[in-house]
Amino acid sequence: MAETDRQQDDQKYGHKYEQNPAPPKPAPVPNLPVWPWMVGGVLIFAFVLAVLWLVFAPKPDPWTDDATVTAHYASIAPRISGQVTRVLVDDNQAVTAGQALVTLDPRDQQTALDMAKAAIARDTAQVGNASANVDRQPALITEQEATVAQMQARLGFALADQKRYGNLASTGAGTTQQRQQADAAVAEDRASLAAAQAALQASRRQLDVLRAQVTAGEGTVAVDRARLEQATLDLGYTTIAAPISGLVGQRSVQVGDYVGPGTTLMAVVPLDRVYIIANYRELALAHVRIGQHVTIHVDAYDIDLDGMVDSLPPASGATFSPIPPQNATGNFTKIVQRLPVKIVLAPNQPLAGLLKVGFSVETTIHTGLADVVAQQRSAPDQAVAR
Numbered sequence: 001m002a003e004t005d006r007q008q009d010d011q012k013y014g015h016k017y018e019q020n021p022a023p024p025k026p027a028p029v030p031n032l033p034v035w036p037w038m039v040g041g042v043l044i045f046a047f048v049l050a051v052l053w054l055v056f057a058p059k060p061d062p063w064t065d066d067a068t069v070t071a072h073y074a075s076i077a078p079r080i081s082g083q084v085t086r087v088l089v090d091d092n093q094a095v096t097a098g099q100a101l102v103t104l105d106p107r108d109q110q111t112a113l114d115m116a117k118a119a120i121a122r123d124t125a126q127v128g129n130a131s132a133n134v135d136r137q138p139a140l141i142t143e144q145e146a147t148v149a150q151m152q153a154r155l156g157f158a159l160a161d162q163k164r165y166g167n168l169a170s171t172g173a174g175t176t177q178q179r180q181q182a183d184a185a186v187a188e189d190r191a192s193l194a195a196a197q198a199a200l201q202a203s204r205r206q207l208d209v210l211r212a213q214v215t216a217g218e219g220t221v222a223v224d225r226a227r228l229e230q231a232t233l234d235l236g237y238t239t240i241a242a243p244i245s246g247l248v249g250q251r252s253v254q255v256g257d258y259v260g261p262g263t264t265l266m267a268v269v270p271l272d273r274v275y276i277i278a279n280y281r282e283l284a285l286a287h288v289r290i291g292q293h294v295t296i297h298v299d300a301y302d303i304d305l306d307g308m309v310d311s312l313p314p315a316s317g318a319t320f321s322p323i324p325p326q327n328a329t330g331n332f333t334k335i336v337q338r339l340p341v342k343i344v345l346a347p348n349q350p351l352a353g354l355l356k357v358g359f360s361v362e363t364t365i366h367t368g369l370a371d372v373v374a375q376q377r378s379a380p381d382q383a384v385a386r
Contacts, residue, residue, distance in 0.1 A: 074242075100240070124221055244270050
């Protein structure tokens with residue numbers, strides 16, 4: 001049966017079916033050229049060199065995108081307690097230095113000022129009275145001195161009478177009563193002289209007391225003047241003015257609020273004094289020093305501005321963090337730190353007015369591979385990179 005089927009296939013396809021056909025011979029492999037392998041090797045070698053160059057070669061223009069626009073803005077806060085009666089500015093409004101921003105109810109401070117004025121008038125009058133007593137006291141002392149002289153004269157006359165009547169009584173020409181009256185007159189005059197001398201001494205001491213009263217009164221007047229000055233200042237503090245020129249931001253005060261000293265009411269941001277804080281890795285600062293040119297790319301507007309390095313920080317950002325790293329615990333991991341470099345804008349750039357505090361920017365410092373290490377060696381007494 002199988003033989004019959006093979007014969008039919010031979011007749012159908014025009015050839016004879018072979019029971020065990022020979023396997024085909026493989027096609028010859030062509031010889032490939034060598035130059036593609038050489039080109040590939042050269043490209044790989046060049047790529048490795050480029051990577052090594054990018055990794056290890058010194059970079060004259062360190063770049064970072066960890067940079068923001070910032071400024072030293074003023075937080076507006078009252079110096080006294082009080083109720084807000086008027087808010088004279090609105091959000092994002094431009095203000096000038098000295099312009100009134102908020103007013104507080106001034107009635108309490110006005111009352112304190114009036115009381116201080118009355119106190120200084122009263123105490124000034126008391127000082128005048130004490131000064132008049134001081135001026136009068138020398139006359140009283142002179143009067144007491146005259147009284148003492150009078151008492152001394154009377155005592156001298158009484159002593160003479162005592163001597164006369166004593167002699168008369170001893171010879172029998174005078175009576176005992178006369179002698180006793182003379183002795184009593186001497187005792188009385190001596191007592192009067194002692195009283196006059198004591199009064200004179202008291203008058204002289206009273207002059208010192210009166211002078212002390214004048215000094216104390218003058219001190220009280222000085223205190224009253226200080227209170228008057230403080231009351232005047234407190235009344236002036238009821239009007240809160242802008243310390244600098246800029247734009248109002250972060251306003252949180254409303255009319256009717258009762259505020260205390262130090263309560264933040266708003267902020268005034270001086271956009272004409274903005275600068276850049278660029279956080280560079282410490283390895284990127286090998287050639288950075290003050291005064292080098294900086295290119296600042298502003299992401300918000302896709303523009304480039306010119307600046308220069310103003311200063312380098314004394315420490316890394318982690319040093320001043322609330323919880324600084326403690327490498328002495330044994331769990332030390334070396335981490336490359338970042339240092340905030342201050343960059344100021346070059347003058348006469350109209351587009352710099354577009355900057356807002358908080359903008360993200362990219363900075364490139366053109367160092368020219370300055371040899372900071374060699375310069376530091378030549379000037380060891382000063383930090384050349386600062």
